[in-house]
Amino acid sequence: xxxxxxxxxxxxxxxxxxxxxxRKSDGTLRVAGDPDHPVARGALCAKCGVAYNGVFQDREARxxxxxxxxxxxxxxxxxxxxLEDAIDTVADRLSGLIETRGPADILAMxxxxxxxxxxxxxxxxxxxAIGASEVDYGTICNRSGVIxxxxxxxxxxxxxxxxxxxxxxxxxxxGANPAHSAPHAHRHxxxxxxxxxxxxxxxxxxxxxxxxxxxxxxxxxDAALAFGLLHALEALGAFDDAFIAEHVVGADELSQSIAAxxxxxxxxxxxxxxxxxxxxxxxxxxxxxxxxxxxxxxxQARGGNIMRAVGLLPALTGNVGKPGAGxxxxxxVASRFGIxxxxxxxxxxxxxxxxxxxxxxxxxxxxxxxxxxxxxxxNTNPVASAADSRALKAAxxxxxxFVVSIDLFLTDTARYADIVLPAASFLEFDDITAxxxxxxLGAQSQAxxxxxxxxxxxxxxxxxxxxxxxxxxxxxxxxxxxIEALLEQAGYAGGFAALREAGEWRLGDEPDIAFAELRFxxxxxxxxxxxxxxxxxxxxxxxxxxxxxxPADGRLRLLSPASEWRLNDSYANDPRLMRRASTAEIxxxxxxxxxxxxxxxxxxxxxxALGELELTAIVSDVVLPGTAMSYKGRWPQLEPGxxxxxxxxxxxxxxxxxxSAVHGxxxxxxxxx
Ligand SMILES: Nc1nc2c(c(=O)[nH]1)N[C@H]1C(S)=C(S)[C@@H](COP(=O)(O)OP(=O)(O)OC[C@H]3O[C@@H](n4cnc5c(=O)[nH]c(N)nc54)[C@H](O)[C@@H]3O)O[C@H]1N2
Ligand SMILES: Nc1nc2c(c(=O)[nH]1)N[C@H]1C(S)=C(S)[C@@H](COP(=O)(O)OP(=O)(O)OC[C@H]3O[C@@H](n4cnc5c(=O)[nH]c(N)nc54)[C@H](O)[C@@H]3O)O[C@H]1N2
Ligand SMILES: [Mo]
Numbered sequence: 001x002x003x004x005x006x007x008x009x010x011x012x013x014x015x016x017x018x019x020x021x022x023r024k025s026d027g028t029l030r031v032a033g034d035p036d037h038p039v040a041r042g043a044l045c046a047k048c049g050v051a052y053n054g055v056f057q058d059r060e061a062r063x064x065x066x067x068x069x070x071x072x073x074x075x076x077x078x079x080x081x082x083l084e085d086a087i088d089t090v091a092d093r094l095s096g097l098i099e100t101r102g103p104a105d106i107l108a109m110x111x112x113x114x115x116x117x118x119x120x121x122x123x124x125x126x127x128x129a130i131g132a133s134e135v136d137y138g139t140i141c142n143r144s145g146v147i148x149x150x151x152x153x154x155x156x157x158x159x160x161x162x163x164x165x166x167x168x169x170x171x172x173x174x175g176a177n178p179a180h181s182a183p184h185a186h187r188h189x190x191x192x193x194x195x196x197x198x199x200x201x202x203x204x205x206x207x208x209x210x211x212x213x214x215x216x217x218x219x220x221x222d223a224a225l226a227f228g229l230l231h232a233l234e235a236l237g238a239f240d241d242a243f244i245a246e247h248v249v250g251a252d253e254l255s256q257s258i259a260a261x262x263x264x265x266x267x268x269x270x271x272x273x274x275x276x277x278x279x280x281x282x283x284x285x286x287x288x289x290x291x292x293x294x295x296x297x298x299x300q301a302r303g304g305n306i307m308r309a310v311g312l313l314p315a316l317t318g319n320v321g322k323p324g325a326g327x328x329x330x331x332x333v334a335s336r337f338g339i340x341x342x343x344x345x346x347x348x349x350x351x352x353x354x355x356x357x358x359x360x361x362x363x364x365x366x367x368x369x370x371x372x373x374x375x376x377x378x379n380t381n382p383v384a385s386a387a388d389s390r391a392l393k394a395a396x397x398x399x400x401x402f403v404v405s406i407d408l409f410l411t412d413t414a415r416y417a418d419i420v421l422p423a424a425s426f427l428e429f430d431d432i433t434a435x436x437x438x439x440x441l442g443a444q445s446q447a448x449x450x451x452x453x454x455x456x457x458x459x460x461x462x463x464x465x466x467x468x469x470x471x472x473x474x475x476x477x478x479x480x481x482x483i484e485a486l487l488e489q490a491g492y493a494g495g496f497a498a499l500r501e502a503g504e505w506r507l508g509d510e511p512d513i514a515f516a517e518l519r520f521x522x523x524x525x526x527x528x529x530x531x532x533x534x535x536x537x538x539x540x541x542x543x544x545x546x547x548x549x550x551p552a553d554g555r556l557r558l559l560s561p562a563s564e565w566r567l568n569d570s571y572a573n574d575p576r577l578m579r580r581a582s583t584a585e586i587x588x589x590x591x592x593x594x595x596x597x598x599x600x601x602x603x604x605x606x607x608x609a610l611g612e613l614e615l616t617a618i619v620s621d622v623v624l625p626g627t628a629m630s631y632k633g634r635w636p637q638l639e640p641g642x643x644x645x646x647x648x649x650x651x652x653x654x655x656x657x658x659x660s661a662v663h664g665x666x667x668x669x670x671x672x673x
Pocket of ligand 3: 140141142295
């Protein structure tokens with residue numbers, strides 16, 4: 001065994017685990033959880049443990065050279081080419097478009113592949129400097145939740161410090177499934193929290209099964225549940241009138257809707273037993289109490305309103321600004337440490353505004369023959385993850401669209417590229433991680449050389465800038481210079497050498513209390529449960545208790561949440577994980593399965609106006625009647641029919657921020673044969 005380095009997982013995950021990476025005598029790496037890391041505690045989650053020791057190190061699966069398309073788009077026919085030639089081709093094409101049609105003709109898209117600071121932030125300097133158009137990637141994930149919490153509290157990214165759970169008597173987990181999406185937080189943080197755990201989820205997830213109380217509403221009915229809880233909390237005397245008077249704007253405008261939604265009525269509307277609503281209210285009322293609002297929750301047709309309704313609980317009960325109280329949606333950890341993201345991303349380099357395109361409009365936008373001339377995509381695989389995947393494939397096939405994909409693997413998106421550039425994995429370069437749950441910066445330390453010609457995103461963009469003869473010095477700053485500058489912004493003594501040694505740096509020894517000063521970055525400086533800003537956006541001033549109608553005509557509401565065996569669509573090509581989740585499944589309630597004549601293990605057709613998929617049925621009462629579930633994250637090219645379930649999502653947006661409503665799609669299910 002050779003040297004061991006400490007590094008940190010940069011995936012799009014709440015956990016941000018510390019890892020130990022040891023080089024074995026055969027040159028391969030052993031990647032394991034760091035026993036000294038407070039989150040990892042010596043273990044990786046199953047998916048990362050397998051993939052980092054598997055497909056991430058598999059030279060056959062990894063891209064090791066640049067590729068130039070040699071067959072029709074989507075055919076997967078490429079020839080290897082030198083990195084220099086490939087970069088020159090891209091540079092010529094982009095420079096030509098900038099000259100003839102302007103930089104807005106180039107559409108850039110990136111998201112969550114590697115989220116460490118340089119790998120995700122530095123490429124934006126290039127995008128800003130050339131003035132390209134951008135995909136607003138948040139629209140595919142959490143944009144409306146972000147806006148909802150901003151309307152209320154002035155920030156969506158200033159959640160509670162997880163360490164404050166020790167002071168809390170109740171944690172309300174609403175529409176999140178950490179058993180899948182944050183396995184370490186589920187096992188250790190939630191598992192060891194002294195308070196009661198309540199989970200609100202239409203699915204009896206493992207998180208829900210492990211909780212003290214599971215409220216199981218019909219999908220899209222959460223706002224009524226929130227108002228029912230508020231009604232019960234008021235009746236218990238749990239509203240904090242002094243807090244409301246001083247720190248909340250517009251509480252009186254909610255009185256009628258709260259009064260109208262008795263727990264008995266909420267029970268009828270949501271399907272949750274009245275006694276459970278009352279029990280949940282008592283536990284939350286005991287306080288101090290925390291609310292963790294999942295990101296999946298906003299992906300409902302009225303997800304923005306739901307978020308705003310759930311956000312009323314801390315405000316009206318005064319569960320803000322003190323130990324053990326608060327809400328969490330996301331934490332902008334980098335800014336909590338004083339890191340200047342605008343500097344890293346080169347915001348001031350932008351001279352031309354470019355266009356912003358919603359992720360759900362991607363297929364439509366790229367299909368337009370008069371539209372974009374180039375599509376530059378890295379750190380994301382939209383053919384697997386975005387809406388209307390068949391239309392997107394057709395749009396990417398357009399003759400006069402030049403597509404460049406940068407990835408570790410030949411993804412479904414890369415298959416439509418004219419030029420594919422090979423990216424290094426996080427194990428192959430230094431960086432800094434700043435997750436979105438725990439308040440810590442982590443060292444991402446290089447443990448191996450990238451295979452072949454693969455390079456970190458930031459180096460690829462430096463080469464591209466050079467080939468395009470751009471002269472902005474900020475485009476060429478080196479990784480060591482950037483890393484030291486970021487640590488200096490954060491005030492970390494000792495620089496990267498010290499962080500590499502320590503593995504991570506927590507924000508203080510005691511929990512950081514969010515909003516301790518009770519000042520909010522809203523127009524009024526207070527919590528705005530009634531919001532003029534919302535009104536100016538064409539939204540109701542206050543959230544309401546409205547719910548979605550259940551699907552008609554025997555159709556089922558299809559939820560597609562995070563899988564235990566995938567990280568978004570990453571790892572879908574790992575052979576061992578493919579065996580763990582070999583066929584795409586759909587879970588159906590016994591009542592629906594009985595009505596449709598379906599048994600567990602049977603192949604079923606799942607369809608709507610967009611098309612049809614064949615999936616394997618699992619019959620289980622973990623889902624409610626009228627609801628079906630199939631996990632996201634499969635690679636279309638590895639499925640028998642060549643599609644994953646985003647074939648069935650037309651890109652319908654929810655009520656706030658042009659954001660995803662993917663958990664609102666409806667399908668018909670029938671036995672095959
Ligand atoms: N049906 C359905 N669809 C969904 C969702 C859902 O709930 N249901 N959820 C949505 C959500 S929340 C999200 S965030 C999106 C995420 O969707 P994606 O952004 O597509 O998913 P990821 O797996 O995070 O990232 C993808 C790609 O980044 C590549 N990558 C990893 N590291 C690097 C690197 O260092 N450099 C480069 N260049 N590439 C790298 C990976 O190989 C992978 O191909 O999916 C959305 N799609
Ligand atoms: N293993 C794994 N971890 C991941 C990811 C992954 O793909 N796999 N993805 C990462 C990303 S990008 C994100 S955004 C997060 C997402 O992780 P989470 O925030 O946990 O979100 P989801 O998995 O989309 O959905 C969470 C839960 O919301 C429930 N839900 C759906 N509709 C409703 C509703 O109407 N009401 C209520 N109350 N609940 C509802 C679903 O049943 C699901 O159990 O996870 C991250 N972590
Ligand atoms: Mo996401």
